[in-house]
Amino acid sequence: MSDFNQYDHLIDFDTLQLKYAATPKTRVCKVCGTVFKPNDNKHLSCSHRCTQRLYLARRKARELQEAEQTTPVTPVNE
Ligand SMILES: [Zn+2]
Numbered sequence: 001m002s003d004f005n006q007y008d009h010l011i012d013f014d015t016l017q018l019k020y021a022a023t024p025k026t027r028v029c030k031v032c033g034t035v036f037k038p039n040d041n042k043h044l045s046c047s048h049r050c051t052q053r054l055y056l057a058r059r060k061a062r063e064l065q066e067a068e069q070t071t072p073v074t075p076v077n078e
Contacts, residue, residue, distance in 0.1 A: 030054060 036046035
């Protein structure tokens with residue numbers, strides 16, 4: 001047996017993997033494809049502008065989805 005085994009209990013590999021998986025060094029922007037450095041795991045776009053575009057695209061997709069699901073209702077003017 002090698003002497004490395006005596007240190008195994010000191011290193012939680014699962015925790016280390018999670019830590020590094022959670023904060024990748026670089027990520028490809030979902031909007032424009034630019035490689036950027038994310039500040040946290042929720043960061044999907046490279047810039048504020050791309051974040052806005054992603055938000056607007058999601059909102060539009062949700063609106064279209066909701067429009068398909070619900071029957072159109074004509075507004076009533078009082
Ligand atoms: Zn971008």
